[in-house]
Amino acid sequence: MSEIENQAIRVLLIEDDTDDAVVIQEIIAEFKRPKFEFNYRKNLKEGLEFFLRKEVDVVLLDLSLPDCRGLRTFHKIQEAGPEVPIIILSGFESDEMAIQAVGEGAQDYLVKSTINGSMLFRVLRYAIERQRAAKRIYAAEEKYRTVFENSAVGITVVDGQGQIISWNKFCEDLLGMNREDLYQKHVQTLYPAEEWQKLCDCKIRQKGNQEHFDTKMFRKNATAVDVDISISVLKDIDGNITGSIGIFRDITERKRLERMKDEFISTVSHELRTPMTIVREGVSQVLDGILGEITDDQRQILEITLEGIDRLSRIINDLLDISKLDAGRVELKKERGDLKEVFEHVGASFQPAFENKGLKWICDFPQEKYEYSFDRDKIIQVLTNLIGNALKFTDKGSIAVRLTEEPDGVVCSVEDTGPGIASDDLKHVFDRFSQFGRVYGPGEKGTGLGLAISKVLVEMHGGKIWAESQLGQGTKFFFSLPKIAENG
Amino acid sequence: MKKKILVVDDETYISLMVSGRLKANGFEVVTANDGQMGYEKTLAEKPDLVLLDIMMPGVDGYECLRMIKTNAETAAIPVMMLSAKAQQADLAKAREVGASGFITKPFKADEMLAQIREVLAV
Numbered sequence: 001m002s003e004i005e006n007q008a009i010r011v012l013l014i015e016d017d018t019d020d021a022v023v024i025q026e027i028i029a030e031f032k033r034p035k036f037e038f039n040y041r042k043n044l045k046e047g048l049e050f051f052l053r054k055e056v057d058v059v060l061l062d063l064s065l066p067d068c069r070g071l072r073t074f075h076k077i078q079e080a081g082p083e084v085p086i087i088i089l090s091g092f093e094s095d096e097m098a099i100q101a102v103g104e105g106a107q108d109y110l111v112k113s114t115i116n117g118s119m120l121f122r123v124l125r126y127a128i129e130r131q132r133a134a135k136r137i138y139a140a141e142e143k144y145r146t147v148f149e150n151s152a153v154g155i156t157v158v159d160g161q162g163q164i165i166s167w168n169k170f171c172e173d174l175l176g177m178n179r180e181d182l183y184q185k186h187v188q189t190l191y192p193a194e195e196w197q198k199l200c201d202c203k204i205r206q207k208g209n210q211e212h213f214d215t216k217m218f219r220k221n222a223t224a225v226d227v228d229i230s231i232s233v234l235k236d237i238d239g240n241i242t243g244s245i246g247i248f249r250d251i252t253e254r255k256r257l258e259r260m261k262d263e264f265i266s267t268v269s270h271e272l273r274t275p276m277t278i279v280r281e282g283v284s285q286v287l288d289g290i291l292g293e294i295t296d297d298q299r300q301i302l303e304i305t306l307e308g309i310d311r312l313s314r315i316i317n318d319l320l321d322i323s324k325l326d327a328g329r330v331e332l333k334k335e336r337g338d339l340k341e342v343f344e345h346v347g348a349s350f351q352p353a354f355e356n357k358g359l360k361w362i363c364d365f366p367q368e369k370y371e372y373s374f375d376r377d378k379i380i381q382v383l384t385n386l387i388g389n390a391l392k393f394t395d396k397g398s399i400a401v402r403l404t405e406e407p408d409g410v411v412c413s414v415e416d417t418g419p420g421i422a423s424d425d426l427k428h429v430f431d432r433f434s435q436f437g438r439v440y441g442p443g444e445k446g447t448g449l450g451l452a453i454s455k456v457l458v459e460m461h462g463g464k465i466w467a468e469s470q471l472g473q474g475t476k477f478f479f480s481l482p483k484i485a486e487n488g
Numbered sequence: 489m490k491k492k493i494l495v496v497d498d499e500t501y502i503s504l505m506v507s508g509r510l511k512a513n514g515f516e517v518v519t520a521n522d523g524q525m526g527y528e529k530t531l532a533e534k535p536d537l538v539l540l541d542i543m544m545p546g547v548d549g550y551e552c553l554r555m556i557k558t559n560a561e562t563a564a565i566p567v568m569m570l571s572a573k574a575q576q577a578d579l580a581k582a583r584e585v586g587a588s589g590f591i592t593k594p595f596k597a598d599e600m601l602a603q604i605r606e607v608l609a610v
């Protein structure tokens with residue numbers, strides 16, 4: 001308020017009733033700190049002239065003047081100087097109109113017959129202060145608006161019903177769209193149907209935080225462009241969702257490179273398989289004695305050689321998988337099915353191995369059936385990897401699988417009594433090529449890609465995957481699958 | 489009587505390895521090193537089974553399979569793919585054109601033999 005303290009506040013009163021004007025003038029003359037400079041005009045025409053010619057800090061305005069009546073009076077002044085605060089003076093009977101004026105931007109209103117010194121003083125000071133605060137907010141907003149408009153990313157703001165209410169220039173450029181294509185259109189219209197479904201499956205609004213995806217958006221000409229988008233939910237003070245903001249970038253070039261990499265890896269892995277077949281079969285023919293007797297020492301070396309070759313081929317398979325997933329060349333073939341049946345099927349294939357190691361196999365499926373929508377082969381791949389890991393790392397005890405239904409889906413778990421994973425390592429188990437506590441001696445050596453692949457596969461289903469473990473306490477892996485959507 | 493298997497592969501060493509394994513297990517083996525020759529030998533030799541590679545120059549495995557399956561004289565002969573291609577899509581395509589099985593390279597001899605015996609019912 002210090003600025004106001006030093007210089008006089010210039011008040012313009014526009015009022016046709018001289019008696020009222022005198023009363024106000026006298027009240028204002030009493031004010032000492034800050035001082036007020038009082039100006040007075042009798043009708044709108046003269047009021048406006050003064051207003052436009054001189055600098056005015058605040059206007060006291062009667063709405064019924066000889067040359068203009070009602071809200072129009074207010075609008076005229078407001079148009080002439082939108083940054084100057086206006087206080088409406090009203091009689092009892094015109095109360096309602098004054099309130100309407102406040103709704104349209106007047107700072108306040110005073111009922112003339114009730115005006116007294118302290119009230120007028122307070123209303124004038126606050127009107128000016130509020131106007132200044134509004135200016136500061138405007139300046140701050142302007143700063144954000146500049147960031148918004150000049151960002152090299154597309155931004156869309158959507159209301160609680162999913163309608164687009166604002167967007168930036170880059171969004172228009174990226175999508176090749178203009179106001180007609182965007183304003184108040186439902187955001188759904190920006191996405192191909194299956195991409196929209198994927199976004200819905202993630203239930204961003206229910207979770208109420210920020211999510212990041214690779215997806216596709218439509219351009220004006222109905223072609224789709226690859227984007228990565230992060231979506232943040234907007235909430236009011238009470239925590240109710242009022243809309244969301246999407247920030248997206250064109251990733252066509254990245255996708256192109258991923259496809260090139262994928263083609264390259266595909267080619268290389270096919271090329272590698274032929275010589276590997278020759279080496280593997282050559283070694284195993286010698287090992288099988290087809291070409292004559294061999295000594296125990298020779299046998300031992302050849303067995304190790306075969307293991308190495310098999311490991312190499314697992315690496316190639318996993319690399320091929322992950323590269324296809326990166327390039328978005330894997331499509332889920334989701335169908336309704338019973339998860340329990342899938343667990344039992346995978347479990348059965350591991351039975352001989354469990355018996356071999358003397359491990360107990362525990363199934364905990366409290367329900368008769370677990371009907372979900374999933375790609376059977378992909379879920380088998382995930383489970384095979386989780387159970388395979390448990391088997392690989394556990395020497396005694398048990399491996400337990402569980403299905404637990406929760407309100408928004410099912411949680412599947414694989415639990416072992418193995419060595420556990422140190423907490424520093426646990427953070428990285430889903431990273432590519434991460435392997436900790438390698439198994440020594442004979443047995444299947446891993447690639448460190450299994451969990452990375454499983455993660456992508458589970459996320460493609462709209463689920464999550466995570467692990468809990470402590471050294472010496474065994475390990476639990478979990479993954480969730482969402483409920484079948486109501487609309488099928 | 490010995491069952492006769494035709495091995496079609498453009499890689500001579502693969503043919504050599506596969507033939508060696510099959511002979512050691514009591515099969516009679518003939519070989520061809522591309523798709524066109526594979527089809528012609530199927531017609532001429534009337535093998536009990538064809539083991540067919542996919543990626544070959546000229547007439548590839550799929551095309552050769554189609555030729556075998558569309559000729560009434562050879563259509564009944566079972567064909568198993570033996571390929572470095574191992575993607576779901578490849579398997580599906582082979583089945584569609586009429587393959588009786590799919591063995592991926594590198595193969596494990598036991599598994600390959602088990603599949604062959606199943607198809608031949610021996």
Ligand SMILES: Nc1ncnc2c1ncn2[C@@H]1O[C@H](COP(=O)(O)OP(=O)(O)O)[C@@H](O)[C@H]1O
Nearest residue numbers: 389390393434435436446447448449450451475
């Ligand atoms: N059940 C488990 N118990 C202990 N460690 C595990 C378990 N599962 C995974 N890990 C650790 O996570 C690493 C990565 O697993 P994964 O991605 O499946 O690769 P791989 O099995 O090929 O090594 C493993 O090498 C191991 O160190």
Ligand SMILES: [Mg+2]
Nearest residue numbers: 385389446450
């Ligand atoms: Mg693994």
